[in-house]
Amino acid sequence: MPGERLSSDESGGEAACFDARVASCHARLYRYLLRLSGRPDEAEELAQQAWVVAWERRGTFAGTGTFLSWLLAIGRNLAMERGRSEARRRRREGAGRVPADGGAVLEEEERVTVRNALDGMEEGVREALWLRVVEGLGFQEVADLQGVAVSTAHARVGQGLRDLAGRIGR
Amino acid sequence: MREGHPAQETLALHACGDLPAGEGAGFEAHLALCADCRGQAARLQGAAEALRRFAEGEPARPPGGALWALRAARRGRVWRLRLAWGGAIAAAAVAVAALWRAEPMFPPVPPADSVARVEAGRFLRGREGGGPGIGAGRWLEPGLVRASGADADLRLRGGSRFRVAEGSVLDLAVAGGPAGTSACRLCRGTVEMETGQGLSVRTPAGSAEAGSARCRLTVTRDPRRGYWVRLDVLEGVVVFRDIWGGTRTALAGQTVQTNAPESLAAEWEQ
Structure with a gap:
């Protein structure tokens, strides 16, 4: 939430507080980077680097936005610097596939549909949709992270939802 | 509208x-x-x-690797070997020295003063039983590949590449991933491999692939003869492909040796 603080000396020190952040946010950071990179191993690598960078730059966290959006921005920058986003491999195998277990066939079908829809989206649309709907970032945060106007973020999320709904409705 | x-x-x-x-x-x-x-x-x-x-429904990733990365970062990214490992290091050095003595065509083992560094990555050191390292720019989760150096213990993920200082001994244990996905690039030194589900090690003279085996791979570079590779298979089967186009399958108890031209030295010394 805006205004949150990064450290709490009263609760065991800065490092312990930061480690608690890792425990609570790592899955979401990894999930986001997986969508950006398309590859689990790259996503994990980027996520680990992002945590180290976040630790090293913890003094720059102003607390004006959420810690999550700050962290995601670090991860995003790392991915961009390394050209991972542009080199995203649209492999439909491997990236987050969860095998069906017995009666979960319909759920698996939906997963395939959603994954295909995401793979087919323009990158900015996919990212905006994920950040808003899955990660719960506000439109302003999405816009800041992507470096676009809020109206563009609105349009991207709307486009992504319509694309996804169109796929699911087929 | x-x-x-x-x-x-x-x-x-x-x-x-x-x-x-x-x-x-x-x-x-x-x-x-x-x-x-x-x-x-x-x-x-x-x-x-x-x-x-x-x-x-996305598979979750435990934060273990990230926590290791943070702890190492807080410790200055360098993990020094603790004194408790002095005995193990000495034993490893003796073992390597014995190996070299048994094979006079190889030069003697120089003092092992360093361990390994990761290519395209940052400096890597760790300690047995706990410390992570950085492999090819990434922090590494424990338990995927374990490497005990003459001066440190390394933990590498599949896909990491590293080079070993001459005279170092690394004990690698790979878990997870099909054969060939855990490629390591060994320039000089000795690597002892215990592979669970596969390991591929590239050397200047060829590559060794093991599905489930225990073997010792020694790479040395002689100024006059270039790179030489010796592969001793202790258990299981290892396939070695040399750069001359030959493929040799070595069983337990067998040894494979081959060399590489000096022209490769520049590439592998990078």
């Missing part, structure tokens, strides 16, 4: 739960009367819910 109907963006905002309070009442009233818009709103909401379900 159709006359008298909400804009597409309004429907999207509604699906995200972001409709401004001032617009909510009028929007809901319209939905109550317009089956078309009601259907569109339901489809968009359904899409958002499906996306959330998809995200929840």
Whole structure:
């Protein structure tokens, strides 16, 4: 939430507080980077680097936005610097596939549909949709992270939802 | 936008739960009367819910690697070997020295003063039983590949490449991943491999691949003869492909030796 603080000396020190952040946010950071990179191993690598960078730059966290959006921005920058986003491999195998277990066939079908829809989206649309709907970032945060106007973020999320709904409705 | 109907963006905002309070009442009233818009709103909401379900079903990654990375970063990214490992190091050095003595065509083992560094990555050191390292720029989770150096213990993920200082001894144990995905690039030194599900090690003279085996791979460079590789298979089967086009399958108890031209030295010394 805006205004949150990064450290709490009263609760065991800065490092312990930061480690608690890792425990609570790592899955979401990894999930986001997986969508950006398309590859689990790259996503994990980027996520680990992002945590180290976040630790090293913890003094720059102003607390004006959420810690999550700050962290995601670090991860995003790392991915961009390394050209991972542009080199995203649209492999439909491997990236987050969860095998069906017995009666979960319909759920698996939906997963395939959603994954295909995401793979087919323009990158900015996919990212905006994920950040808003899955990660719960506000439109302003999405816009800041992507470096676009809020109206563009609105349009991207709307486009992504319509694309996804169109796929699911087929 | 159709006359008298909400804009597409309004429907999207509604699906995200972001409709401004001032617009909510009028929007809901319209939905109550317009089956078309009601259907569109339901489809968009359904899409958002499906996306959330998809995200929840994504395989989670435990934060272990990230925590290791942070702890190492706080410790200055360098993990020094503790004194407790002095005995193990000495034993390893003696073992290597014995190996070299048994094979006079190789030069003697120089004092092992360093361990390994990761190519295209940052300096890497760790300690047995706990410390991570950085492999090819990434922090490494424990338990995937374990390497005990003459001066440190390394933990590498599959895909990491590293080079070993001459005279170092590394004990690698690979778990997970099909054969060939855990390629290591060994320039000089001795690597003892215990492979669970596969390991591929590239050397200047060729590559060794093991599905489930225990072997010792020694790479040395002589100023006059270039790189030489010796592969001793202790258990299992190892396939060695040299750069001359030959493929040799070595069984337990067998040894393979080959060399590489000096012209490769520059590439492998990088």
